[in-house]
Amino acid sequence: MADPTSCRIDGLERLNPKRILCCQLRQIGDVLLLTPSIHMLKKHWPNAQIDVFTEKKCAPVLENNPEVNHVWALDRKMSVLESLRYYRTVGTGGGLGRYDLVIDFQQLPRIRWVMLFSDAPVKLSYPPPWYNQLVYTHWAKVSGPYAAKSKAGVLMNAFGLPWENDPPRIYLTDAEKDHARTELAAWGLAPGQTLVTVDATHRRITRLWPAEHYAALLTMAGKQRPDLRFLLLYGPGELEVAEQVRDKALAAGLDPAQLILPPRLTTLREMAAIQSQAALHLGNCSSPRHFAVAVGTKTLTVRGSTSSAWTYPGPGHEDLALGLPCQPCSENTCPLDRKCLTGLKPEVVLPKMLEMLAE
Incomplete structure:
Protein backbone atom coordinates (compact mmCIF):
# COMPACT_ATOMS: atom_id res chain seq x y z
CA MET A 1 0.00 0.00 0.00
CA ALA A 2 1.33 3.46 -0.94
CA ASP A 3 2.24 5.91 1.79
CA PRO A 4 -0.58 8.52 1.72
CA THR A 5 1.79 11.25 2.95
CA SER A 6 4.26 10.79 0.10
CA CYS A 7 4.27 12.62 -3.22
CA ARG A 8 3.17 10.94 -6.41
CA ILE A 9 4.08 13.38 -9.15
CA ASP A 10 5.99 11.42 -11.81
CA GLY A 11 5.48 12.72 -15.35
CA LEU A 12 4.02 16.12 -14.47
CA GLU A 13 7.05 17.99 -15.81
CA ARG A 14 5.76 17.33 -19.36
CA LEU A 15 2.26 18.64 -18.70
CA ASN A 16 1.10 21.63 -20.76
CA PRO A 17 -2.63 21.91 -20.00
CA LYS A 18 -5.05 23.88 -22.15
CA ARG A 19 -7.98 23.48 -19.78
CA ILE A 20 -7.69 23.37 -15.98
CA LEU A 21 -10.40 22.80 -13.37
CA CYS A 22 -9.83 23.90 -9.77
CA CYS A 23 -12.19 22.42 -7.17
CA GLN A 24 -12.87 24.25 -3.90
CA LEU A 25 -16.50 24.06 -2.80
CA ARG A 26 -16.44 26.04 0.46
CA GLN A 27 -16.17 28.04 2.67
CA ILE A 28 -16.34 31.58 1.29
CA GLY A 29 -13.01 32.56 2.85
CA ASP A 30 -11.35 29.39 1.56
CA VAL A 31 -12.49 30.11 -1.99
CA LEU A 32 -10.97 33.58 -1.69
CA LEU A 33 -7.75 31.97 -0.42
CA LEU A 34 -7.75 29.82 -3.58
CA THR A 35 -7.15 32.86 -5.79
CA PRO A 36 -3.35 32.96 -5.22
CA SER A 37 -3.21 29.40 -6.55
CA ILE A 38 -5.26 30.40 -9.58
CA HIS A 39 -2.83 33.26 -10.16
CA MET A 40 0.14 30.89 -9.95
CA LEU A 41 -1.44 28.57 -12.52
CA LYS A 42 -2.25 31.41 -14.89
CA LYS A 43 1.23 32.85 -14.57
CA HIS A 44 2.80 29.46 -15.35
CA TRP A 45 0.37 28.56 -18.16
CA PRO A 46 -0.89 31.93 -19.48
CA ASN A 47 -2.75 30.36 -22.40
CA ALA A 48 -4.65 27.85 -20.29
CA GLN A 49 -8.33 28.32 -19.53
CA ILE A 50 -9.00 27.95 -15.80
CA ASP A 51 -12.44 26.98 -14.52
CA VAL A 52 -13.50 26.68 -10.88
CA PHE A 53 -15.99 24.29 -9.28
CA THR A 54 -17.47 25.82 -6.13
CA GLU A 55 -20.75 26.32 -4.30
CA LYS A 56 -23.24 28.91 -5.48
CA LYS A 57 -22.85 31.04 -2.35
CA CYS A 58 -19.09 31.34 -3.02
CA ALA A 59 -19.31 32.23 -6.71
CA PRO A 60 -19.42 36.05 -6.17
CA VAL A 61 -15.86 35.85 -4.85
CA LEU A 62 -14.66 34.95 -8.36
CA GLU A 63 -16.82 37.42 -10.28
CA ASN A 64 -14.85 39.65 -12.70
CA ASN A 65 -11.66 37.66 -12.03
CA PRO A 66 -9.76 37.90 -15.34
CA GLU A 67 -7.85 34.70 -14.58
CA VAL A 68 -11.02 32.60 -14.27
CA ASN A 69 -12.69 31.48 -17.49
CA HIS A 70 -15.84 29.90 -16.03
CA VAL A 71 -17.33 29.15 -12.60
CA TRP A 72 -19.30 25.97 -12.05
CA ALA A 73 -21.61 27.07 -9.21
CA LEU A 74 -23.16 24.11 -7.40
CA ASP A 75 -26.70 24.58 -6.11
CA ARG A 76 -26.96 22.30 -3.11
CA LYS A 77 -30.75 22.33 -3.38
CA MET A 78 -30.61 20.03 -6.42
CA SER A 79 -31.91 16.50 -6.10
CA VAL A 80 -29.50 13.56 -5.97
CA LEU A 81 -30.12 12.73 -9.63
CA GLU A 82 -29.75 16.37 -10.69
CA SER A 83 -26.53 16.61 -8.71
CA LEU A 84 -25.05 13.51 -10.33
CA ARG A 85 -25.87 14.88 -13.77
CA TYR A 86 -24.24 18.17 -12.82
CA TYR A 87 -21.09 16.45 -11.52
CA ARG A 88 -20.84 14.58 -14.81
CA THR A 89 -21.24 17.80 -16.81
CA VAL A 90 -18.55 19.52 -14.77
CA GLY A 91 -16.16 16.56 -14.84
CA THR A 92 -16.42 16.09 -18.58
CA GLY A 93 -15.87 19.77 -19.35
CA GLY A 94 -19.39 20.92 -20.16
CA GLY A 95 -19.22 19.84 -23.79
CA LEU A 96 -16.13 21.95 -24.51
CA GLY A 97 -13.66 19.09 -24.38
CA ARG A 98 -12.03 17.33 -21.50
CA TYR A 99 -9.91 19.00 -18.87
CA ASP A 100 -6.19 18.29 -19.05
CA LEU A 101 -5.71 18.96 -15.35
CA VAL A 102 -8.21 18.77 -12.50
CA ILE A 103 -7.04 19.86 -9.04
CA ASP A 104 -8.94 18.95 -5.88
CA PHE A 105 -8.04 21.42 -3.14
CA GLN A 106 -10.54 20.06 -0.61
CA GLN A 107 -11.35 16.34 -1.06
CA LEU A 108 -15.07 16.51 -0.35
CA PRO A 109 -17.48 13.80 -1.59
CA ARG A 110 -19.06 16.11 -4.18
CA ILE A 111 -15.64 16.88 -5.63
CA ARG A 112 -14.77 13.19 -5.75
CA TRP A 113 -17.85 12.61 -7.89
CA VAL A 114 -16.54 15.19 -10.36
CA MET A 115 -13.17 13.44 -10.28
CA LEU A 116 -14.76 10.06 -10.95
CA PHE A 117 -16.72 11.39 -13.93
CA SER A 118 -13.70 13.22 -15.35
CA ASP A 119 -11.43 11.65 -17.96
CA ALA A 120 -8.67 14.19 -17.35
CA PRO A 121 -5.22 12.60 -17.70
CA VAL A 122 -4.07 14.36 -14.49
CA LYS A 123 -6.23 14.43 -11.36
CA LEU A 124 -4.16 16.10 -8.68
CA SER A 125 -4.66 16.69 -4.96
CA TYR A 126 -2.83 16.66 -1.66
CA PRO A 127 -2.05 13.18 -0.26
CA PRO A 128 -5.38 11.33 0.07
CA PRO A 129 -6.19 8.56 2.54
CA TRP A 130 -5.50 5.12 1.11
CA TYR A 131 -9.17 4.40 0.41
CA ASN A 132 -9.44 7.42 -1.92
CA GLN A 133 -6.18 7.04 -3.79
CA LEU A 134 -7.87 5.53 -6.85
CA VAL A 135 -9.76 8.80 -7.36
CA TYR A 136 -6.53 10.65 -8.20
CA THR A 137 -3.68 10.08 -10.61
CA HIS A 138 -1.19 12.31 -8.74
CA TRP A 139 -0.79 13.97 -5.37
CA ALA A 140 1.70 16.28 -3.72
CA LYS A 141 2.32 17.62 -0.24
CA VAL A 142 0.94 20.94 0.96
CA SER A 143 3.03 23.74 2.40
CA GLY A 144 2.49 26.40 5.01
CA PRO A 145 1.99 27.88 7.44
CA TYR A 146 -0.17 30.55 5.73
CA ALA A 147 -3.47 28.95 4.65
CA ALA A 148 -3.29 30.19 1.04
CA LYS A 149 0.27 28.93 0.78
CA SER A 150 -0.87 25.58 2.16
CA LYS A 151 -3.33 25.24 -0.73
CA ALA A 152 -0.71 26.39 -3.21
CA GLY A 153 1.72 23.84 -1.83
CA VAL A 154 0.16 21.21 -4.08
CA LEU A 155 1.23 23.29 -7.09
CA MET A 156 4.60 24.16 -5.60
CA ASN A 157 5.49 20.55 -4.95
CA ALA A 158 3.89 19.06 -8.07
CA PHE A 159 5.09 21.59 -10.66
CA GLY A 160 7.86 23.49 -8.89
CA LEU A 161 5.90 26.75 -9.00
CA PRO A 162 7.34 29.44 -6.72
CA TRP A 163 5.37 30.94 -3.84
CA GLU A 164 5.59 34.73 -4.11
CA ASN A 165 3.36 35.59 -1.13
CA ASP A 166 0.52 36.76 -3.35
CA PRO A 167 -2.47 37.99 -1.34
CA PRO A 168 -5.99 36.79 -2.08
CA ARG A 169 -7.67 38.65 -4.92
CA ILE A 170 -11.14 40.04 -5.50
CA TYR A 171 -11.79 42.25 -8.51
CA LEU A 172 -14.16 45.10 -7.70
CA THR A 173 -15.51 47.39 -10.40
Whole structure:
Protein backbone atom coordinates (compact mmCIF):
# COMPACT_ATOMS: atom_id res chain seq x y z
CA MET A 1 0.00 0.00 0.00
CA ALA A 2 1.33 3.46 -0.94
CA ASP A 3 2.24 5.91 1.79
CA PRO A 4 -0.58 8.52 1.72
CA THR A 5 1.79 11.25 2.95
CA SER A 6 4.26 10.79 0.10
CA CYS A 7 4.27 12.62 -3.22
CA ARG A 8 3.17 10.94 -6.41
CA ILE A 9 4.08 13.38 -9.15
CA ASP A 10 5.99 11.42 -11.81
CA GLY A 11 5.48 12.72 -15.35
CA LEU A 12 4.02 16.12 -14.47
CA GLU A 13 7.05 17.99 -15.81
CA ARG A 14 5.76 17.33 -19.36
CA LEU A 15 2.26 18.64 -18.70
CA ASN A 16 1.10 21.63 -20.76
CA PRO A 17 -2.63 21.91 -20.00
CA LYS A 18 -5.05 23.88 -22.15
CA ARG A 19 -7.98 23.48 -19.78
CA ILE A 20 -7.69 23.37 -15.98
CA LEU A 21 -10.40 22.80 -13.37
CA CYS A 22 -9.83 23.90 -9.77
CA CYS A 23 -12.19 22.42 -7.17
CA GLN A 24 -12.87 24.25 -3.90
CA LEU A 25 -16.50 24.06 -2.80
CA ARG A 26 -16.44 26.04 0.46
CA GLN A 27 -16.17 28.04 2.67
CA ILE A 28 -16.34 31.58 1.29
CA GLY A 29 -13.01 32.56 2.85
CA ASP A 30 -11.35 29.39 1.56
CA VAL A 31 -12.49 30.11 -1.99
CA LEU A 32 -10.97 33.58 -1.69
CA LEU A 33 -7.75 31.97 -0.42
CA LEU A 34 -7.75 29.82 -3.58
CA THR A 35 -7.15 32.86 -5.79
CA PRO A 36 -3.35 32.96 -5.22
CA SER A 37 -3.21 29.40 -6.55
CA ILE A 38 -5.26 30.40 -9.58
CA HIS A 39 -2.83 33.26 -10.16
CA MET A 40 0.14 30.89 -9.95
CA LEU A 41 -1.44 28.57 -12.52
CA LYS A 42 -2.25 31.41 -14.89
CA LYS A 43 1.23 32.85 -14.57
CA HIS A 44 2.80 29.46 -15.35
CA TRP A 45 0.37 28.56 -18.16
CA PRO A 46 -0.89 31.93 -19.48
CA ASN A 47 -2.75 30.36 -22.40
CA ALA A 48 -4.65 27.85 -20.29
CA GLN A 49 -8.33 28.32 -19.53
CA ILE A 50 -9.00 27.95 -15.80
CA ASP A 51 -12.44 26.98 -14.52
CA VAL A 52 -13.50 26.68 -10.88
CA PHE A 53 -15.99 24.29 -9.28
CA THR A 54 -17.47 25.82 -6.13
CA GLU A 55 -20.75 26.32 -4.30
CA LYS A 56 -23.24 28.91 -5.48
CA LYS A 57 -22.85 31.04 -2.35
CA CYS A 58 -19.09 31.34 -3.02
CA ALA A 59 -19.31 32.23 -6.71
CA PRO A 60 -19.42 36.05 -6.17
CA VAL A 61 -15.86 35.85 -4.85
CA LEU A 62 -14.66 34.95 -8.36
CA GLU A 63 -16.82 37.42 -10.28
CA ASN A 64 -14.85 39.65 -12.70
CA ASN A 65 -11.66 37.66 -12.03
CA PRO A 66 -9.76 37.90 -15.34
CA GLU A 67 -7.85 34.70 -14.58
CA VAL A 68 -11.02 32.60 -14.27
CA ASN A 69 -12.69 31.48 -17.49
CA HIS A 70 -15.84 29.90 -16.03
CA VAL A 71 -17.33 29.15 -12.60
CA TRP A 72 -19.30 25.97 -12.05
CA ALA A 73 -21.61 27.07 -9.21
CA LEU A 74 -23.16 24.11 -7.40
CA ASP A 75 -26.70 24.58 -6.11
CA ARG A 76 -26.96 22.30 -3.11
CA LYS A 77 -30.75 22.33 -3.38
CA MET A 78 -30.61 20.03 -6.42
CA SER A 79 -31.91 16.50 -6.10
CA VAL A 80 -29.50 13.56 -5.97
CA LEU A 81 -30.12 12.73 -9.63
CA GLU A 82 -29.75 16.37 -10.69
CA SER A 83 -26.53 16.61 -8.71
CA LEU A 84 -25.05 13.51 -10.33
CA ARG A 85 -25.87 14.88 -13.77
CA TYR A 86 -24.24 18.17 -12.82
CA TYR A 87 -21.09 16.45 -11.52
CA ARG A 88 -20.84 14.58 -14.81
CA THR A 89 -21.24 17.80 -16.81
CA VAL A 90 -18.55 19.52 -14.77
CA GLY A 91 -16.16 16.56 -14.84
CA THR A 92 -16.42 16.09 -18.58
CA GLY A 93 -15.87 19.77 -19.35
CA GLY A 94 -19.39 20.92 -20.16
CA GLY A 95 -19.22 19.84 -23.79
CA LEU A 96 -16.13 21.95 -24.51
CA GLY A 97 -13.66 19.09 -24.38
CA ARG A 98 -12.03 17.33 -21.50
CA TYR A 99 -9.91 19.00 -18.87
CA ASP A 100 -6.19 18.29 -19.05
CA LEU A 101 -5.71 18.96 -15.35
CA VAL A 102 -8.21 18.77 -12.50
CA ILE A 103 -7.04 19.86 -9.04
CA ASP A 104 -8.94 18.95 -5.88
CA PHE A 105 -8.04 21.42 -3.14
CA GLN A 106 -10.54 20.06 -0.61
CA GLN A 107 -11.35 16.34 -1.06
CA LEU A 108 -15.07 16.51 -0.35
CA PRO A 109 -17.48 13.80 -1.59
CA ARG A 110 -19.06 16.11 -4.18
CA ILE A 111 -15.64 16.88 -5.63
CA ARG A 112 -14.77 13.19 -5.75
CA TRP A 113 -17.85 12.61 -7.89
CA VAL A 114 -16.54 15.19 -10.36
CA MET A 115 -13.17 13.44 -10.28
CA LEU A 116 -14.76 10.06 -10.95
CA PHE A 117 -16.72 11.39 -13.93
CA SER A 118 -13.70 13.22 -15.35
CA ASP A 119 -11.43 11.65 -17.96
CA ALA A 120 -8.67 14.19 -17.35
CA PRO A 121 -5.22 12.60 -17.70
CA VAL A 122 -4.07 14.36 -14.49
CA LYS A 123 -6.23 14.43 -11.36
CA LEU A 124 -4.16 16.10 -8.68
CA SER A 125 -4.66 16.69 -4.96
CA TYR A 126 -2.83 16.66 -1.66
CA PRO A 127 -2.05 13.18 -0.26
CA PRO A 128 -5.38 11.33 0.07
CA PRO A 129 -6.19 8.56 2.54
CA TRP A 130 -5.50 5.12 1.11
CA TYR A 131 -9.17 4.40 0.41
CA ASN A 132 -9.44 7.42 -1.92
CA GLN A 133 -6.18 7.04 -3.79
CA LEU A 134 -7.87 5.53 -6.85
CA VAL A 135 -9.76 8.80 -7.36
CA TYR A 136 -6.53 10.65 -8.20
CA THR A 137 -3.68 10.08 -10.61
CA HIS A 138 -1.19 12.31 -8.74
CA TRP A 139 -0.79 13.97 -5.37
CA ALA A 140 1.70 16.28 -3.72
CA LYS A 141 2.32 17.62 -0.24
CA VAL A 142 0.94 20.94 0.96
CA SER A 143 3.03 23.74 2.40
CA GLY A 144 2.49 26.40 5.01
CA PRO A 145 1.99 27.88 7.44
CA TYR A 146 -0.17 30.55 5.73
CA ALA A 147 -3.47 28.95 4.65
CA ALA A 148 -3.29 30.19 1.04
CA LYS A 149 0.27 28.93 0.78
CA SER A 150 -0.87 25.58 2.16
CA LYS A 151 -3.33 25.24 -0.73
CA ALA A 152 -0.71 26.39 -3.21
CA GLY A 153 1.72 23.84 -1.83
CA VAL A 154 0.16 21.21 -4.08
CA LEU A 155 1.23 23.29 -7.09
CA MET A 156 4.60 24.16 -5.60
CA ASN A 157 5.49 20.55 -4.95
CA ALA A 158 3.89 19.06 -8.07
CA PHE A 159 5.09 21.59 -10.66
CA GLY A 160 7.86 23.49 -8.89
CA LEU A 161 5.90 26.75 -9.00
CA PRO A 162 7.34 29.44 -6.72
CA TRP A 163 5.37 30.94 -3.84
CA GLU A 164 5.59 34.73 -4.11
CA ASN A 165 3.36 35.59 -1.13
CA ASP A 166 0.52 36.76 -3.35
CA PRO A 167 -2.47 37.99 -1.34
CA PRO A 168 -5.99 36.79 -2.08
CA ARG A 169 -7.67 38.65 -4.92
CA ILE A 170 -11.14 40.04 -5.50
CA TYR A 171 -11.79 42.25 -8.51
CA LEU A 172 -14.16 45.10 -7.70
CA THR A 173 -15.51 47.39 -10.40
CA ASP A 174 -15.36 51.16 -10.19
CA ALA A 175 -19.16 51.13 -10.02
CA GLU A 176 -19.06 48.86 -6.95
CA LYS A 177 -16.59 51.17 -5.21
CA ASP A 178 -18.63 54.26 -6.11
CA HIS A 179 -21.75 52.59 -4.76
CA ALA A 180 -19.94 51.82 -1.50
CA ARG A 181 -18.88 55.45 -1.12
CA THR A 182 -22.44 56.60 -1.77
CA GLU A 183 -23.87 54.15 0.78
CA LEU A 184 -21.30 55.12 3.42
CA ALA A 185 -22.11 58.79 2.96
CA ALA A 186 -25.82 58.02 3.32
CA TRP A 187 -25.07 56.09 6.52
CA GLY A 188 -23.22 59.06 8.02
CA LEU A 189 -19.57 58.77 7.01
CA ALA A 190 -18.25 62.27 6.26
CA PRO A 191 -15.01 63.40 4.59
CA GLY A 192 -12.07 63.42 7.00
CA GLN A 193 -13.47 60.60 9.13
CA THR A 194 -11.62 57.29 9.44
CA LEU A 195 -13.60 54.12 8.76
CA VAL A 196 -12.99 50.89 10.68
CA THR A 197 -15.01 47.83 9.67
CA VAL A 198 -15.78 45.48 12.55
CA ASP A 199 -16.73 41.81 12.26
CA ALA A 200 -17.92 40.77 15.71
CA THR A 201 -19.70 37.66 14.44
CA HIS A 202 -18.80 33.99 14.02
CA ARG A 203 -20.80 30.79 13.88
CA ARG A 204 -18.21 29.01 16.05
CA ILE A 205 -18.24 29.99 19.70
CA THR A 206 -14.52 29.28 20.04
CA ARG A 207 -13.78 32.02 17.47
CA LEU A 208 -16.19 34.57 18.92
CA TRP A 209 -14.69 37.40 20.99
CA PRO A 210 -17.39 38.54 23.45
CA ALA A 211 -19.71 41.36 22.35
CA GLU A 212 -18.94 43.27 25.54
CA HIS A 213 -15.22 43.20 24.68
CA TYR A 214 -15.91 44.66 21.24
CA ALA A 215 -18.16 47.29 22.79
CA ALA A 216 -15.53 48.30 25.34
CA LEU A 217 -12.77 48.43 22.71
CA LEU A 218 -14.78 50.61 20.33
CA THR A 219 -15.76 52.92 23.18
CA MET A 220 -12.16 53.39 24.35
CA ALA A 221 -10.84 53.87 20.81
CA GLY A 222 -13.64 56.24 19.91
CA LYS A 223 -12.92 58.48 22.88
CA GLN A 224 -9.23 58.69 21.97
CA ARG A 225 -9.93 59.14 18.27
CA PRO A 226 -13.14 61.16 17.71
CA ASP A 227 -12.58 60.88 13.95
CA LEU A 228 -13.14 57.11 14.00
CA ARG A 229 -16.32 55.61 12.60
CA PHE A 230 -17.02 51.94 13.30
CA LEU A 231 -19.13 49.99 10.81
CA LEU A 232 -20.52 46.71 12.15
CA LEU A 233 -20.56 44.00 9.50
CA TYR A 234 -23.04 41.14 9.66
CA GLY A 235 -24.18 38.30 7.44
CA PRO A 236 -27.38 36.24 7.25
CA GLY A 237 -28.61 35.46 10.76
CA GLU A 238 -25.94 37.64 12.42
CA LEU A 239 -27.77 40.94 12.91
CA GLU A 240 -28.51 40.16 16.56
CA VAL A 241 -24.79 39.95 17.40
CA ALA A 242 -24.11 43.28 15.70
CA GLU A 243 -27.01 44.83 17.59
CA GLN A 244 -25.61 43.53 20.88
CA VAL A 245 -22.28 45.21 20.19
CA ARG A 246 -24.03 48.44 19.23
CA ASP A 247 -26.25 48.49 22.31
CA LYS A 248 -23.41 47.67 24.70
CA ALA A 249 -21.12 50.28 23.12
CA LEU A 250 -23.74 52.99 23.34
CA ALA A 251 -24.47 52.03 26.94
CA ALA A 252 -20.73 52.32 27.68
CA GLY A 253 -20.69 55.88 26.37
CA LEU A 254 -19.65 55.64 22.71
CA ASP A 255 -20.89 58.60 20.70
CA PRO A 256 -23.80 57.28 18.56
CA ALA A 257 -22.44 59.25 15.61
CA GLN A 258 -19.34 57.06 15.64
CA LEU A 259 -21.23 53.82 15.10
CA ILE A 260 -22.67 52.63 11.80
CA LEU A 261 -24.98 49.62 11.63
CA PRO A 262 -26.01 49.12 7.99
CA PRO A 263 -29.79 49.20 7.69
CA ARG A 264 -29.77 46.20 5.37
CA LEU A 265 -27.81 43.05 4.71
CA THR A 266 -24.97 43.67 2.28
CA THR A 267 -23.81 41.20 -0.36
CA LEU A 268 -20.30 39.76 -0.29
CA ARG A 269 -19.10 42.12 -2.98
CA GLU A 270 -20.76 45.12 -1.32
CA MET A 271 -19.00 44.20 1.90
CA ALA A 272 -15.65 44.03 0.10
CA ALA A 273 -16.29 47.40 -1.55
CA ILE A 274 -17.08 48.93 1.85
CA GLN A 275 -13.90 47.43 3.30
CA SER A 276 -11.91 48.96 0.47
CA GLN A 277 -12.83 52.37 1.91
CA ALA A 278 -11.67 51.48 5.45
CA ALA A 279 -8.37 52.20 7.17
CA LEU A 280 -8.57 49.00 9.23
CA HIS A 281 -10.62 45.85 9.56
CA LEU A 282 -11.07 44.55 13.11
CA GLY A 283 -12.66 41.20 13.78
CA ASN A 284 -12.70 37.53 14.56
CA CYS A 285 -10.97 34.83 12.54
CA SER A 286 -13.54 34.65 9.73
CA SER A 287 -13.87 35.37 6.03
CA PRO A 288 -14.21 39.20 6.19
CA ARG A 289 -10.56 39.41 7.28
CA HIS A 290 -9.52 37.75 4.00
CA PHE A 291 -11.70 40.13 2.00
CA ALA A 292 -9.97 43.04 3.73
CA VAL A 293 -6.57 41.68 2.69
CA ALA A 294 -7.86 41.25 -0.87
CA VAL A 295 -8.89 44.92 -1.13
CA GLY A 296 -5.69 46.23 0.48
CA THR A 297 -7.08 47.15 3.90
CA LYS A 298 -5.10 46.47 7.06
CA THR A 299 -6.41 43.79 9.42
CA LEU A 300 -6.32 43.16 13.16
CA THR A 301 -7.72 39.81 14.26
CA VAL A 302 -8.50 38.52 17.75
CA ARG A 303 -7.75 34.81 17.89
CA GLY A 304 -9.30 32.09 19.99
CA SER A 305 -9.01 28.45 18.94
CA THR A 306 -7.46 29.12 15.52
CA SER A 307 -3.79 29.54 14.67
CA SER A 308 -1.93 32.40 13.05
CA ALA A 309 -1.85 30.38 9.81
CA TRP A 310 -4.92 32.34 8.68
CA THR A 311 -3.11 35.69 9.01
CA TYR A 312 -1.63 37.04 5.79
CA PRO A 313 2.18 37.24 6.29
CA GLY A 314 2.64 40.79 5.12
CA PRO A 315 2.88 44.28 6.60
CA GLY A 316 -0.33 45.71 7.98
CA HIS A 317 -1.83 42.41 9.07
CA GLU A 318 -1.69 41.38 12.72
CA ASP A 319 -3.43 39.01 15.11
CA LEU A 320 -3.58 38.97 18.88
CA ALA A 321 -4.05 35.95 21.15
CA LEU A 322 -3.92 35.42 24.88
CA GLY A 323 -1.29 32.72 24.42
CA LEU A 324 -2.70 29.99 26.64
CA PRO A 325 -0.90 26.61 26.52
CA CYS A 326 -3.95 25.09 24.81
CA GLN A 327 -3.85 27.58 21.94
CA PRO A 328 -4.38 26.90 19.12
CA CYS A 329 -6.66 23.91 19.61
CA SER A 330 -8.79 24.32 16.44
CA GLU A 331 -11.74 22.94 18.39
CA ASN A 332 -15.35 24.09 18.09
CA THR A 333 -16.17 23.50 21.75
CA CYS A 334 -14.25 24.44 24.89
CA PRO A 335 -14.19 22.83 28.36
CA LEU A 336 -12.48 25.96 29.75
CA ASP A 337 -15.36 28.33 28.99
CA ARG A 338 -13.38 30.04 26.20
CA LYS A 339 -10.78 31.58 28.49
CA CYS A 340 -8.60 32.29 25.44
CA LEU A 341 -11.26 34.78 24.32
CA THR A 342 -12.84 36.03 27.52
CA GLY A 343 -9.39 36.54 29.03
CA LEU A 344 -8.14 38.62 26.10
CA LYS A 345 -9.18 42.03 27.40
CA PRO A 346 -10.00 45.09 25.26
CA GLU A 347 -7.27 47.05 27.05
CA VAL A 348 -4.71 44.67 25.51
CA VAL A 349 -6.08 45.07 21.99
CA LEU A 350 -6.47 48.87 22.13
CA PRO A 351 -2.76 49.85 21.83
CA LYS A 352 -2.23 47.65 18.76
CA MET A 353 -5.40 48.98 17.16
CA LEU A 354 -4.41 52.61 17.68
CA GLU A 355 -0.87 51.88 16.50
CA MET A 356 -2.11 50.36 13.26
CA LEU A 357 -4.47 53.27 12.67
CA ALA A 358 -1.66 55.78 13.27
CA GLU A 359 0.73 54.16 10.78
